[in-house]
Each structure stands twice: as structure tokens, then as C-alpha cells.
Amino acid sequence: MDQPGRIEVRPIRQMTGTSEFNEVFFDGAVARAEHVVGGEGGGWKVAMSLLGFERGVSTLAQQVGFAEELGRVVRAAVESGAVGDAVVRERLLRLWGELRVMRWNALRTLGSSGDAGAPSVAKLLWAGWHQRLGELAMLVRGAGATVGPGDWSASAPYELDVWQRQFLFSRADTIYGGSDQIQRTIIAERVLGLPREPKGVV
Structure with a gap:
């Protein structure tokens, strides 16, 4: 952040x-040579490595949080009586x-x-799972899920409960870090060896 330019x-x-x-936004910004990560021309490789970590390698740690979230939904289903519904169960x-499959x-x-x-x-695996968990959490809570904990007014930022x-937030899970469509294309081309889509085709 501390370099010539804005x-x-x-x-x-x-x-x-x-x-x-x-x-x-970079306006006339020039990085010093010692700050270049991955060497000159190596930015794409660095970016892909970071995205690979975000998409997959970090999921073991992420699953600890997922298990806690699932536990909260299970407890809420028991407390509200929603667990009596066969579809919810x-x-x-x-x-x-x-979640076990993701771990394995x-x-x-x-x-x-x-x-x-x-x-x-x-x-x-995890993006769709997390969205379905968020949807089930709302179902388990019923109509109360639509009411915020604070005073909702046009002049103040709204509050959300956990x-x-x-x-x-889970609505974005299948988009950020590369959408589901991008992930399927990567698997098709790099793993299954299917032909790449022609460039310039809309």
C-alpha cells in the first residue's frame, strides 16, 4: 500500500x-522489485495458487465451523419442535x-x-452444502427468521442475527472463489481432458 502512485x-x-x-484501484502505482510475488510475469500462477487454497485446501479447517453451524441448526430444530417433521429430519x-463426505x-x-x-x-461440495444449511436454518426457525433483532429504519443500518x-452470506458461496460453472469447467478440461471451449464463442 506504501508505494508511488495512488x-x-x-x-x-x-x-x-x-x-x-x-x-x-491502482492509479500510477509502481511496486518495488523486491515486492513482486512470484517473479515478473508470475502473477497468474500466484493468483491461481491462492484460489486453489480458498477453494479446497482450507476446507478441513472450514469444516470445523460448518460442524458448529450444523450443530446449532440441530439444536434449534429440537428446541422448536421442527425435528418432529420427517422432511426436516x-x-x-x-x-x-x-459434511462427512467433505471431510473424507x-x-x-x-x-x-x-x-x-x-x-x-x-x-x-462445500458451497452448495453451506447454502442448503442456511436455507434449512431459516426453515427451522419459521416466521421468526424474517424478523431482525434490532430497530430497522431507513436511516440506520439494519441488524441481522447469526x-x-x-x-x-451463503448466497455468495457458489459464486466467490470461482462460480460452480467455473469449477465444473476446470474439472472437465484439466481432469477429464474434455476439449476446451473455443475462444470468442458467446
């Missing part, structure tokens, strides 16, 4: 009211089973650094 960071406000992402059990997949790929599709498979924040 760097402007603009937070992107999300549905949750928070800003976990930013737009960064089936969805809870399915989410539990899918992550453990399986720990020692296989040459598997080009592993991060994409992991991203496809369930509402989880639901709204």
Missing part, C-alpha cells in the same frame, strides 16, 4: 451489511452425511498435490 480501496457492502470484499441427516474427500486429497481438480471438487447473516 491506491484506493473501496469496500463492497454485501446483503449482510458487512464488507468482507473490496475493490482496489431427512434434510438434517443428509447435511450431516454430506479433504483427507483423501491432502497428499495428492498433483490432483488439479481437487480444489474444484471441494469447492463444489442465522440471518449465515443465510444471506
Whole structure:
């Protein structure tokens, strides 16, 4: 951030009211040679390595948080009596089973650094799972899920409880870090060896 030229960071406000992402604008900014990561011309490789970590390698640690979130939904279902609904029970059990599959997949790929599709498979598994968990959390809470904990007015930022924040944030799970469509394309081309789409076709 401390270099010649101007760097402007603009937070992107999300549905949750928070800003976990930013737009960064570089105006005449010039990095010193010792600050270049990955060597000259190596930026794309560095970016892809970071995205690979975001998509897949980090999922073992991420799953600890997922298990806690699932536990909260199970407790809420028991407390509200929603667990008496056979559909809710089936969805809870399915989410539990899918979380185990994610863990086994992550453990399986720990020692296989040459598997080009592993991060994409992991991203496809956890992104949809997390969205379905957010949806089930809202279902379990019923009509109360639509009411915020604070005073909602046009002049003040709205407040969300932990369930509402989880639901709204999870809407982006299948987009950030590369959309589901991008992950499927990576698997198709780099793992299955299917032909690449022709350039310039819309």
C-alpha cells in the first residue's frame, strides 16, 4: 500500500451489511522489485495458487465451523419442535452425511498435490452444502427468521442475527472463489481432458 502512485480501496457492502470484499484501484502505482510475488510475469500462477487454497485446501479447517453451524441448526430444530417433521429430519441427516463426505474427500486429497481438480471438487461440495444449511436454518426457525433483532429504519443500518447473516452470506458461496460453472469447467478440461471451449464463442 506504501508505494508511488495512488491506491484506493473501496469496500463492497454485501446483503449482510458487512464488507468482507473490496475493490482496489491502482492509479500510477509502481511496486518495488523486491515486492513482486512470484517473479515478473508470475502473477497468474500466484493468483491461481491462492484460489486453489480458498477453494479446497482450507476446507478441513472450514469444516470445523460448518460442524458448529450444523450443530446449532440441530439444536434449534429440537428446541422448536421442527425435528418432529420427517422432511426436516431427512434434510438434517443428509447435511450431516454430506459434511462427512467433505471431510473424507479433504483427507483423501491432502497428499495428492498433483490432483488439479481437487480444489474444484471441494469447492463444489462445500458451497452448495453451506447454502442448503442456511436455507434449512431459516426453515427451522419459521416466521421468526424474517424478523431482525434490532430497530430497522431507513436511516440506520439494519441488524441481522447469526442465522440471518449465515443465510444471506451463503448466497455468495457458489459464486466467490470461482462460480460452480467455473469449477465444473476446470474439472472437465484439466481432469477429464474434455476439449476446451473455443475462444470468442458467446
